[in-house]
Amino acid sequence: MTHFVTLDVDERADRVVVTLDRPAQRNAITTEMIDELHAVCTRIEADPKLLLLTGRGEHFAGGADIGQLRTRTRHDALAGINRILFDRIGRLPLPTVAAVSGFALGGGAELAYACDIRIATTTARFGNPEPGLGIMAAAGATYRLPQLVGASVAKQVLLGGHVLDADTALRTGLVLDVVEPGNHVDAAHQLLDRIARSAPLALRLTKTIINSPGTHPFADDIAQAVLFETRDKHDRMTAFLEKK
Template sequence: MTAGDGAAVLVEDRDDRTVLRLNRPDVRNAIDQQMVDELHAACTRLEQRPRVALIVGEGTTFAAGADIAQLRERRRDDALRGINSGIFDRIRRLPMPTIALIDGYALGGGAELAYACDFRLGTPSTRIGNPEPGLGILAAAGAGWRLAELVGEPVAKEILLAGRVLGADEALAVHLLNEVVEPGDLETAGHRWADRIAAQAPLAIRLTKSLFHAPRDAHPLIDDIAQAVLFETDDKHDRMTAFLERRKKD
C-alpha cells in the first residue's frame, strides 16, 4: 500500500493488478482536485506497468460526486480545463481493464468515474445517477455521451434529464452493473473478475480493449494489424499448444 499522510487515493499494488481506494470517507469520497491529481499519478503508474485496476471507495460510499464547495467556485476557464473529464477519459484509456466496485452512492462525478470503467460491480445499496442539472450544471465529464452507449438513449435521458437515480436491481437490469453482491463480498467479487481477466493473454486483452474503443473507420485494418502482432507472440503459440494437448487427453 502506498499513501502519504492525507492521501485522497490509496494505491495497493499486486503482481497482476492494482487497487485504487478513494480515501475521503468523511465527505463520502467527493472528488476534489487532490483526488484528481492522485488519480492522474496512479494512471501514470498503470500506463507504465499495465495491469488490471480495481477502484473502490473507502467507507460506505463509492463517490458521491464532485466536491460541491470547490465546484461552486469554479468558473468558465475551469470548465474548459476539463478537470474531471480529463481524468475520467484517461481512466477509460488505460491499457488494461478497470473495475469499479460500487457500494452506496455513485452520483455526479462519482457516476461518471464508474461509467469510465470497463466493469461495474455493485451491492444492494448501490445508487447511480447524475443530479447535476438540479445544481444548475450538466454532467460534462462523460455522462452526456458515454451513458447512452452503456444503457441506451431512453434510460440515459431519464437519468440525465429527469433526475432518475437507479437502484442496484435497475442498474443490473440495464447492464450498467455487471453483478450485484453483498457489501462484504464486493472486493472478493472484484478480484474474481480480475482473476478472470488475468487468466487471458495480457497482450490480447490490451489490444482487444484498444480495438473496442477505436473509431469505426479504423476497422478492419487495425484488427488485422493487431492480430498479426499476436500471431507472432510466444504466448499465442504456447496457449494454443496447451489447448491442443488438453484436447488429445479428452
C-alpha cells in the same frame, strides 16, 4: 507508489487496487484526489496492470466536492479538470473494474462509467443530479452513459434526474453483477483473477479496438496478425491442445 492523502493504493503483481479514501465525505472527489488519480494513471501507463477502483466505507463516491465546485469558473470548465482524468482512466491499457457500493452520484457516477466493467452491491445507486445544481454532467456522462445503457435510459438519468438502483443497473447492462454489501471488492477481485489469466497483449489490443470509434475490420485483422505471431499465443494453444 508514493504516499497519498485521498487514496489508498495497493500495487500488486498483476493489478493496482485504488480505494477512494474520504469516507466521512462519502468519498467526494476533490482536486487533490484528481491529482492523485493522475499519478496512479501515470504509474499504470508506464507499467500496465489491471485496475480495481472502489470506495472506502458505505459509498463509492457521492460526487464532486460541492464546496470546490461552487468556486470553479468557466476557465475551469474549459480546462476539463474531471473529464480529462476520466478519459485517461478510460484509455488505460488493460481492463479496469469499479466495485461500487452505495452512492455513485455526479462525478462519482462518471468515474464508475469510465471503468470497463462495474460490479455493484444491492445498495448501489447511480445518478447524475448536476442540473439540479445549475450545471451539467460534463465529465463523460453525456457520451459514456448512452453507450452503456442506451440513449433512452441515459436521458432518464441525465435529464429526468432518475437514479438507477442496483437491479435497474443490472437489467440495463450498466453493471455485470450485483452482490451483497461487503462482497463487491471480493467479487471484483474474482473477475480480475479471471481476466488476468488471459494474454495481456490480447486484452490490450481488444480494449483499444473496442474503444476506437466506428467500425474497424482492418484494424481487427492487423491486431490479430500481431497476436498470431506471439510466443504467448503459441504456448497457450499448445497447452490447450495437450490438455485436451
